[in-house]
Amino acid sequence: MIEVKDLQKSYGELLAVKGVSFTARKGSVFGLLGPNGAGKSTVISCICGLLKPTAGTVTVNGFDIVGEAKKAKRSLGVVPQELAIYEDFSARDNLAYWGAAYGLKGRELKSRVAYVLERIGLQDRAGELPKNYSGGLKRRLNFGCGLVHEPEILLLDEPTVGVDPQSRERLFNLVKEERDKGTCVLYTTHYMEEAENLCDELAIIDHGKIIAAGTLKDLRAQVGESDIIQLSGTFDPIAVEAAILGLAIDSEILVLSAGTLVLAIEEAAAQLPAVLQAVSSTEAEIRETRLSEPNLESLFLKLTGSELRA
Ligand SMILES: Nc1ncnc2c1ncn2[C@@H]1O[C@H](COP(=O)(O)OP(=O)(O)OP(=O)(O)O)[C@@H](O)[C@H]1O
Ligand SMILES: [Mg+2]
Structure with missing residues (x-):
């Protein structure tokens, strides 16, 4: 049509x-x-x-x-x-x-x-x-x-x-x-x-x-099975990246800036404590944590590295 x-x-x-x-x-x-x-x-x-x-x-x-x-x-x-x-x-x-x-x-x-x-x-x-x-x-x-x-x-x-x-x-x-x-x-x-x-x-x-x-x-x-963990706060991106890579878990960093960290990760709820601990060990300040299931927002993040509503 x-x-x-x-x-x-x-x-x-x-x-x-x-x-x-x-x-x-x-x-x-x-x-x-x-x-x-x-x-x-x-x-x-x-x-x-x-x-x-x-x-x-x-x-x-x-x-x-x-x-x-x-x-x-x-x-x-x-x-x-x-x-x-x-x-x-x-x-x-x-x-x-x-x-x-x-x-x-x-x-x-x-x-x-x-x-x-x-x-x-x-x-x-x-x-x-x-x-x-x-x-x-x-x-x-x-x-x-x-x-x-x-x-x-x-x-x-x-x-x-x-x-x-x-x-x-x-x-x-x-x-x-x-x-x-x-x-x-x-x-x-x-x-x-x-x-x-x-x-x-x-x-x-x-x-x-x-x-x-x-x-x-x-x-x-296309999003796959991964859930999304999104943290807002104050981060040192280099240190945070090293801390995340140091975790023995299968995750993908979608966004990492001085104020935001977004990870695609399977079984996010089970992995969240380890992620928080790793990020905190870099002296980061975490103000907000959001967990979500795979959806169009996460596909958009994955494809563009930015939020749909930014
Ligand atoms: N009449 C115009 N003259 C010059 N640039 C324009 C004009 N209309 C739109 N643009 C530019 O073209 C691009 C696409 O705009 P468009 O309005 O199609 O986007 P949109 O997806 O509808 O956005 P929104 O969700 O804000 O409505 C933007 O960069 C916008 O600034
Ligand atoms: Mg429009």
Whole structure:
């Protein structure tokens, strides 16, 4: 449904997207997971035709987004990272505006607007102006505006930023509902838990490049069995490295700086006392210890040496 091939996009001198390829399918959620500045929004803008690729191609529902823009755009619904709502129109009018922009009218438009208002939980406040809404409610309306014309393909650019857990859950359910109806959903986020929860397939993007891709299972296999031990404090990296290497355990140092030590290690809970003792023996000050099972965060750490949320 969406095919992105060797996509590149530069802003002047800056090559923000450096040859990205992936395919997002019907009835599934494809996740684009990456930190701030990775290039997620740029990819989305190229897919919806807002930006012209510097090189490479984007095909939407079989149509080239540059050569056959009109046909390609017909099947798209977009929920942009920056709110795309009119603060001085009521929520109902915002939805009606976007529905009409995609050719809905009359009874059909009215019933879609009512349906979406109910789904995003704004039916009781539909007559109010969004400028009086909280940030979370604006996000919900922004989401609804992308859905109102029942697009076959939905592009969601960090739709849950700034929403409370309850609204987030509601948005997740909407995404799942869309997927189950057969919609192709492209979902960008920098929250690995969202990606783990929602996405059938994923690409991890960093500095404009895909550094890992596949199903969650494929990606987990890349992390291996190792757990993660993360220590924060004040360290002498050379001494700490020597102390860790001196331990007769199978571990890999993923990050080691004056403030952070991250280790990939099997059976981390059992090994933790020895690790703490070894690090303490270097006169390090340990302020925080975190243990985690292998997950996308640890894969990101392993591949890039930095934290996803840094
Ligand atoms: N209009 C622009 N002009 C110049 N540089 C830009 C522009 N838009 C984005 N960039 C740069 O391109 C890179 C990718 O930005 P992009 O917005 O695509 O990242 P992102 O993954 O969506 O990040 P975020 O999670 O912060 O939304 C960044 O280095 C950004 O500063
Ligand atoms: Mg973005």
